[in-house]
Amino acid sequence: xxxxxxxxxxxxxxxxPEHTRRVPFIALVCALLWAVHPIQVQSVTYIxxxxxxxxxxxxxxxxxxxxxARTAARFRRWFFLSAxxxxxxxxxxxxxxxxxxxxxGLVEIGVVHHGxxxxxxARKNVWIYLLLAAGCVVLVLGVVPGNAISARVLPGxxxxxxxxxxxxxxxxxxxxxxxxxxxxxxxGRFSLEHDFVVSTDWFSPASxxxxxxxxxxxxxxxxxxxxxxxxxxxGFALLWILATLFIESSIVPLEMVFEHRxxxxxxxxxxxxxxxxxxxxxxxKRKTLVWVLTVSFVAYCGWSTYTRLxxxxxxxxxxEVAARHAPSASRTWLNLATxxxxxxxxxxxxxxxFRRAEKLDPDNALLHENFGVMLMDKGDxxxxxxxxxxxxxxGATSPSLFNHLGELAFARKDHRTASEYYRQALxxxxxxxxxxxxxxxxxxxxxxxxxxxRYWQMFLQRAYDRNDRQQVxxxxxERYQSATGACFEH
Numbered sequence: 001x002x003x004x005x006x007x008x009x010x011x012x013x014x015x016x017p018e019h020t021r022r023v024p025f026i027a028l029v030c031a032l033l034w035a036v037h038p039i040q041v042q043s044v045t046y047i048x049x050x051x052x053x054x055x056x057x058x059x060x061x062x063x064x065x066x067x068x069a070r071t072a073a074r075f076r077r078w079f080f081l082s083a084x085x086x087x088x089x090x091x092x093x094x095x096x097x098x099x100x101x102x103x104x105g106l107v108e109i110g111v112v113h114h115g116x117x118x119x120x121x122a123r124k125n126v127w128i129y130l131l132l133a134a135g136c137v138v139l140v141l142g143v144v145p146g147n148a149i150s151a152r153v154l155p156g157x158x159x160x161x162x163x164x165x166x167x168x169x170x171x172x173x174x175x176x177x178x179x180x181x182x183x184x185x186x187x188g189r190f191s192l193e194h195d196f197v198v199s200t201d202w203f204s205p206a207s208x209x210x211x212x213x214x215x216x217x218x219x220x221x222x223x224x225x226x227x228x229x230x231x232x233x234x235g236f237a238l239l240w241i242l243a244t245l246f247i248e249s250s251i252v253p254l255e256m257v258f259e260h261r262x263x264x265x266x267x268x269x270x271x272x273x274x275x276x277x278x279x280x281x282x283x284x285k286r287k288t289l290v291w292v293l294t295v296s297f298v299a300y301c302g303w304s305t306y307t308r309l310x311x312x313x314x315x316x317x318x319x320e321v322a323a324r325h326a327p328s329a330s331r332t333w334l335n336l337a338t339x340x341x342x343x344x345x346x347x348x349x350x351x352x353x354f355r356r357a358e359k360l361d362p363d364n365a366l367l368h369e370n371f372g373v374m375l376m377d378k379g380d381x382x383x384x385x386x387x388x389x390x391x392x393x394x395g396a397t398s399p400s401l402f403n404h405l406g407e408l409a410f411a412r413k414d415h416r417t418a419s420e421y422y423r424q425a426l427x428x429x430x431x432x433x434x435x436x437x438x439x440x441x442x443x444x445x446x447x448x449x450x451x452x453x454r455y456w457q458m459f460l461q462r463a464y465d466r467n468d469r470q471q472v473x474x475x476x477x478e479r480y481q482s483a484t485g486a487c488f489e490h
Contacts, residue, residue, distance in 0.1 A: 003060035004267055005031035008274050010067055014114050015233050015275065026277050029294060030270040036302040038185045039178070042192065043260040045312045051094045056264045058090030059097055059244070066104045070112045096247040096264075103243060110226055110236025156253030162198045169199035170256055171249045172211035178262050182269060185300070187307040191325035192318055193332045194257040218242065233275060240268035315339045323353075330361035334370065341374055350374055365396035369404060376408050384408055399429035406438055415445035433463045437472075444479075453480055 009027040013020055034040070043049045043056070062083045069079035083104070090097030157164055174196065181189055199208040219242055226235030244264040248254060277294065281287045311321045319336040326332045337353035340346045354371040361367060372387030388405055406421035422439040426432065436459040443452035456472055463469050 001031050001035040003057065003064060004034045004270070007060060007064050007067075007267065008271055010064070010071075011111055011233060011236070011271060012274055012278055014071070014111050015278065022278065022281060026274050026281075029298060030274045030277075033273070033298045033301060034266055034270045036298065036305050037182065037266065038187060038190050038301060038304040038308050039181050039259050039262050039266065041190065041305055041308055041312070042258065043263040045309065046192075046260070049260045049263075052260050052263050055090050055094035055097045058086045058093060059100055059103070059264055060267070062086035062090060062097075062100050063103050063107060067107050067111060070108065096244070099243055099247060103240065106226075106236050106239055106243065110232040110239075114229070114232040160253055162256070164251060164253070166198050166200060167253070167256065168251065169201070169208055169212070170196070172215045173199065173205075173207055174257050175215065175245060175249060176211055177257065178259070178265075179269075181259070182262070182266065185304045187304045190259060190308055191322050193322035193326035193329055195326035195328050196257050198256065215242070234272070237268045237271040237275065240271070241265045244268070315342070328360060330357045330364060330367065333357035333360065334364070334367050337374070338370060341377070345377075347374070347378055351378075363394055365391040365394040365401075368394070369396060369398070369401050372408075373404055376404070376411065381408060381412060397428070399425040399432055399435065402428070403432070403435050403438065406435075406442065410438070410442055410445070413445075415442045418442040419446065431462060433459050433468075436462070437468075449480070456480075 005027050008030050009023055012023045012027060043052045065079045065083035065086060069076050069083055072079060087097065087100045090100060157167075160167075162170070177194075177196070197205055199205065202209045202212075218238065222235045222238035222242065224235070225231040225238060228235075244267075245261065248258075248261045273294075277290065280290050311317055316336075316339040319332060319339055322329075322332045323336050333353045334357040337350045337357060340350035340353060351374065354367070354374060357364070357367050358371065368387045368391040372384040372391065375381075375387060376384035385408060388401065388408065391401055402421045402425035406418040406425065409415075409418035409421060419439060419442040422435050422442060425435045426439065429435065436455050440452045440455040440459065443449075443455065453476070456476055460469060460472060463472070
């Protein structure tokens with residue numbers, strides 16, 4: 001948020017250097033809006049998105065350092081070196097930081113040369129940055145022998161229920177959905193999951209083609225402003241949004257909608273607001289009304305964020321909200337069913353959620369595996385066996401599935417079959433301590449004590465949980481002769 005403030009403050013200073021008294025307050029209000037807007041909750045609250053926060057930090061830092069490298073009176077080389085180091089750190093945080101060289105080019109054209117004509121040297125600099133940016137794109141797409149784009153990107157769509165073309169057709173509508181959330185930030189509109197209709201062609205749904213045309217107009221308007229001396233900062237803001245959305249909203253086989261993708265692009269929108277406020281509040285007649293409306297909107301966003309945060313207190317509350325927003329998403333119901341089984345298990349709600357997920361996606365092997373675990377815990381061994389068999393027929397060969405099959409056989413007192421399934425699980429995952437524990441118990445059931453003792457020792461060599469280790473050590477002291485590994489009589 002501090003970096004967003006510094007960026008807006010610096011950029012507005014170049015916009016109108018002779019009228020800077022209002023700049024600090026405008027920058028403060030806009031940075032505050034960026035910080036408290038509810039669309040940012042997913043990036044800040046969801047711990048897995050710490051990578052998005054790190055990447056955003058280094059994107060802002062690199063852009064700001066590049067601005068200083070081009071405008072500061074002293075230490076310009078050090079600022080440029082800092083911009084490069086921040087670029088590297090950003091890429092190591094998350095791949096969407098590869099867009100940073102494009103942002104340097106935007107700073108060069110839209111900020112450094114705002115209100116100025118291009119000199120030959122400036123043009124040469126821009127081409128250097130654009131070539132550097134193109135090189136980064138080539139790097140991320142992996143266009144090298146054996147790693148062409150088709151080999152790197154297309155296989156990711158095998159686990160999606162949409163194609164590359166469908167994603168490209170849908171993303172313009174998704175971008176405008178994000179914008180609608182930003183403009184109307186009611187807390188009930190936000191969710192980890194969204195039930196978003198995929199565009200299958202140019203006219204299905206009907207909003208597909210208008211959204212694509214609107215993105216083209218948006219891009220053209222940004223280029224047009226960037227090329228006009230007096231409007232280059234507006235072009236910078238318009239193109240910042242599209243540029244920072246480019247990687248996650250184009251060909252990469254990611255989920256269709258995730259609100260954390262607006263964490264960096266929102267800076268472009270608040271910069272547009274800052275420029276608008278700078279222009280409008282220059283008039284005494286409209287100044288009071290504009291500030292009342294702006295501050296009220298910031299306050300509403302803060303309230304909306306505060307209202308939304310309780311949804312993230314537990315996995316269960318998070319996915320109950322997600323299920324309301326995305327009732328036709330099988331993954332949502334599968335996650336919800338899983339969380340119904342944690343802490344204070346609710347088997348009735350869990351089974352209902354599993355049934356709903358199974359109806360939406362009957363060919364999901366993981367779903368059948370998890371459903372089988374729930375049925376096994378419930379004591380429905382026949383139902384669990386059917387679910388596990390479905391998972392096997394669908395081609396599942398995970399260590400967890402074989403482990404669960406072993407647990408089912410063990411629950412039925414079939415220790416021989418259980419040990420065979422555990423053996424298959426360990427072949428796939430030799431370091432799985434949970435399976436080692438289960439295998440040792442199955443072998444004890446077969447009175448193969450020396451082999452069971454070997455697996456207990458393997459467990460102790462790899463386990464990190466102190467309570468588990470203590471429990472096994474007490475079991476060994478009670479049951480085994482340490483010298484031979486033989487069992488004591490019961």
